[in-house]
Amino acid sequence: DGPAAVSPTGRPWGGDPATRSQDGAFLTTAGGVPLRDTDHSLKAGRRGPTLLQDHHLREKITHFDHERIPERVVHARGAAAHGRFESYGTAARLTCAQFLQPDVTTPVFVRFSTVVGSRGSADTVRDTRGFATKFYTAEGTFDLVGNNIPVFFIQDAIKFPDVVHAVKPHPDVEIPQAQSAHDTFWDFVSLHTEAQHHTIWNMSDRGIPRSYRTMEGFGVHTFRLVADDGTTSLVKFHWKPKLGVHSLTWEEAQLAAGTDPDFHRRDLALAIEHGAHPQWELGVQVFPDTEDQVFEGIDLLDPTKLVPEELAPVQPIGLLTLDRNPRNYFAETEQVAFHVGHLVRGIDVTDDPLLQGRLFSYLDTQLSRLGGPNFTQLPINRPHAPVNDMLRDGMHQTADHIGVAPYKPNTLDGGCPFHAGADLAFIDVPARVADGVKERAQPASYDDHFSQVRMFWRSLTPVEQAHTAQAYTFELGKCFEQAIKERQLQALAHVDAGLCATVAAGLGLPAPAPTVEVPDAAPSPTLSQVGERWPVD
Ligand code: HEM
Numbered sequence: 043d044g045p046a047a048v049s050p051t052g053r054p055w056g057g058d059p060a061t062r063s064q065d066g067a068f069l070t071t072a073g074g075v076p077l078r079d080t081d082h083s084l085k086a087g088r089r090g091p092t093l094l095q096d097h098h099l100r101e102k103i104t105h106f107d108h109e110r111i112p113e114r115v116v117h118a119r120g121a122a123a124h125g126r127f128e129s130y131g132t133a134a135r136l137t138c139a140q141f142l143q144p145d146v147t148t149p150v151f152v153r154f155s156t157v158v159g160s161r162g163s164a165d166t167v168r169d170t171r172g173f174a175t176k177f178y179t180a181e182g183t184f185d186l187v188g189n190n191i192p193v194f195f196i197q198d199a200i201k202f203p204d205v206v207h208a209v210k211p212h213p214d215v216e217i218p219q220a221q222s223a224h225d226t227f228w229d230f231v232s233l234h235t236e237a238q239h240h241t242i243w244n245m246s247d248r249g250i251p252r253s254y255r256t257m258e259g260f261g262v263h264t265f266r267l268v269a270d271d272g273t274t275s276l277v278k279f280h281w282k283p284k285l286g287v288h289s290l291t292w293e294e295a296q297l298a299a300g301t302d303p304d305f306h307r308r309d310l311a312l313a314i315e316h317g318a319h320p321q322w323e324l325g326v327q328v329f330p331d332t333e334d335q336v337f338e339g340i341d342l343l344d345p346t347k348l349v350p351e352e353l354a355p356v357q358p359i360g361l362l363t364l365d366r367n368p369r370n371y372f373a374e375t376e377q378v379a380f381h382v383g384h385l386v387r388g389i390d391v392t393d394d395p396l397l398q399g400r401l402f403s404y405l406d407t408q409l410s411r412l413g414g415p416n417f418t419q420l421p422i423n424r425p426h427a428p429v430n431d432m433l434r435d436g437m438h439q440t441a442d443h444i445g446v447a448p449y450k451p452n453t454l455d456g457g458c459p460f461h462a463g464a465d466l467a468f469i470d471v472p473a474r475v476a477d478g479v480k481e482r483a484q485p486a487s488y489d490d491h492f493s494q495v496r497m498f499w500r501s502l503t504p505v506e507q508a509h510t511a512q513a514y515t516f517e518l519g520k521c522f523e524q525a526i527k528e529r530q531l532q533a534l535a536h537v538d539a540g541l542c543a544t545v546a547a548g549l550g551l552p553a554p555a556p557t558v559e560v561p562d563a564a565p566s567p568t569l570s571q572v573g574e575r576w577p578v579d
Contacts, residue, residue, distance in 0.1 A: 071098055072105070111376070112411050113161045116206055117172045120155035121254065121307035122375040123314055125364035127177060133326065133359040136275050137267040138469075139388030141179040142359060151176045151422060152364060153378055154254040154310070157189075158209050159218060164299035165306035166290060168249040168513065170240070173259030173281060174380040175362070178426035181466075185384040186279055187404070191248060192260040192348045195237040197488050199399015205230055205237070224520035232529040235491040236346050238537070242495050245513040247289035247506055253309045255320035256288040257281075263382075263397040264342040266331065266390040268469050276335065276342055276392065277326040278349065280356045284321040292513065311367050319365040325356035333474065335392065341487035345396045347494055374422045379408045390471045395484070414438050492536045496560070499538050511541055515548030527551060536560060 069077045077098060084096035092099070131144025141148040155172035156163065171190040176183060195205045208230035211218045231237040243249065251257045259281030267275050290298065298305040313320060327349055329337040336342060338353050368374035381404040382397060391397055408417060414437030417423055432448040445455040461467065502510060514534070521527050527549055534542040535556040546553035 072101060111413065114155075114411065115407055116157050117155040117174075118161045119159050119163050119165070120153045120172065120375060121310050122151060122153035122368055122378065123310060123364040124366040124368065125150050125152065125319070125362060127175075127324070127360055127362050129360040130358060132357065133267070136269055136277070136326070136328065137388035138270045139179070139184070139267075139386050140181045141177055141184065141386070142388070148180075149178045149426065150362065151178075151374070151378060152362070153375060153380070154257075154306070163218070164303035166250060166295040166298040166303075168244060168292075168295070168517075170244060170249070171251060171254070171257055173257065175259075176378065176380060176384075177386075179386055180427055181386050182427045182468075183384045183423075183425045184386040184389065185380045185382065186259075186261055187380045187382050187400075188259045188261045188279065188281070190251065190257040190259055191240060191243045192258075192262060192278075192280075193239045193243070193494075194262055194345045194396060195231070195240045196234065196396065197236050197344055197346055197484060198395045199397075199403070200395075201234065202396075202399065202403070205234075224517060225523050225526055228518060228521050228526045228530050229523070232526060232533050235533055235536075236488070238491055238533050239346050239495045239498065242498050242510065242537070245517070246498075246502065246510045247291075248287075249513070250290045250292065250295040251306075252288035252290050253285075253313075254306050255310065255313060256283050256285050258283060258287055259322065262345055263394045264329070264335070264392050266392055266471055266473070267326075268388050268390060268471055274331040274390075274471055274473075276329040276331050276337075278329075280325045280327065281322040281362070282325060282356065282358075284323070292509070292516070310364075314364060314367050319363050321364075322362045323358045324360045324362060325358045327351070327354040327356055329354060336487070341485065343392055343394045344488050345394055346488075346491070350497070373420070377412060377417065377420050378422045379404070379412060379417050379420075381405055381408070385468070387466070387468050390469065390473075393473075393476075416440065492533075492558075492560075495537045499541055507541070511544040511548070514541075514545045518545065518549055524551075528554070532557070 069080055071077060080098065080102070083092045083099045085092050094100075127141065127148045127150050129142050129144065129146045129148070131142075131146075133139075133142040134144060140146060152175045153172065155174070156165065156167060156169045157172065158169050159167060173188045173190055175186045175188075177186070196202065208226045212226065231241045259279075261279030264276050264278055267277055269275075302308065310320070329342060329349070337349060340347050340349055340353075342349075382391070382400045383404065385391065391401065409415060412420075415433070416436050416438045418425070419438075419440050432450065434443060434448050447454040499507065499510070514530075518527050518530055528551065531542055531546050531549070531551060532554045534545055535554045536558055537560075539553070539556070539560065543553040
């Protein structure tokens, strides 16, 4: 019942801060006191000094001074959209997750991102892209926090700060594309050769997508699904764009970065605004949940390996449609908080050591990025399921908790069962933990760093191979240290002699011989066989 509960444009204002806009009948302070003037500070005489008592001046400037929050430590630059996920029901035999049952539609929020650049960097750089989806399911929030590349640089989360330090701008000049920054990247990936698989995807045309709308997405890790009867299976999640997979050429990417650094976010926003709603099918590769968690010789817990699709086809389980742009970039795209630990009943994690570390990292970083422990109360992060937790107080608490006994069991606040029934509660799969001693070590299966890099290289068409060799030559050409270039050439010698020779010639260096046996160029499983349904060209 304030002075004007509805603004001239019909929007409510002055009540819920989430809907506050600047088109009310008149301006007020944050405390709702109507104001006459916001252009002149209160002064002692027209030419006199400004008075400290001017609350409106102090409030306006203080709030402005605190408008920025820290950007994400990685994936800082992004663009997002709302949409819906329609389940085909085909995964219902594998999982009891409610949102994957037949005829269920779930609201979603998807944020695409680059990894390395800061919030104001260009969109069309050569980089991995984030593809993070928040499913607001009726049984709680599920986040699928993936990338547009199916493998990752490292096999153990403990190296994540190291790889990020190597790819971020150099600490002295903070120039992302400085000669020295190229040195640190190539230094890392040539010393940690497990990174070579992710790197070749970056050097291929996959590293410069045409549009967020034409990217695949991958959950990367192997997850575990649980069916109603308790049976489990291992899966890898895939997003397949209905528009197909398309990339820019390097020259197009360079031009776009100069003429329109917002190329990808503009493309996404305009497409949605004009009704060209982008769509992806969600699919799963399904593997038996065997004790060794190895499929066709591929260790499913090694995030630097993929499973070729002709060994395990991607089976469609639902359709994602993005149909609404965010109303406020800060409130939604910036404040959204994804977390691989946001799982729902019927989906569980595996022991992939990269995934295990991620389970710690996201909440930890968000505690400082979003200013304390209550960011799940922000509208964009709020579950669409009933919440009945015992988390209390803390900075930026907006809930008005009632009751006196935030602990269980208790005798004072009745009416709330201690446990959900087995048909409702999250299922921690009683998976067997490997026998062994505590040690800082990894299985021998993690030691093969090259066979899938070779498989990827051989799956490319001649044009794709030429682009990839040019990218290696260009990027390595920016390195200052000869020893780093030579070490990376040695890694390429283990991938393919032809690729190594081409890049070496481009750099004006001799091509080294491999120090391990490289199999002949037999026809490889074609990764671009995804093109049979979703053409690559
Ligand atoms: C952010 C994907 C590995 C730490 C993100 C985002 C994506 C992503 C998509 C952006 C989320 C958003 O849009 O807000 C991945 C994938 C990985 C991976 C696919 C490997 C398969 C890791 C690892 C760590 C890590 C190993 C740490 C141990 C972070 C952090 C953020 C982030 C700290 C910023 C989160 C925030 O501030 O909200 N990651 N990531 N990531 N990731 Fe990862």
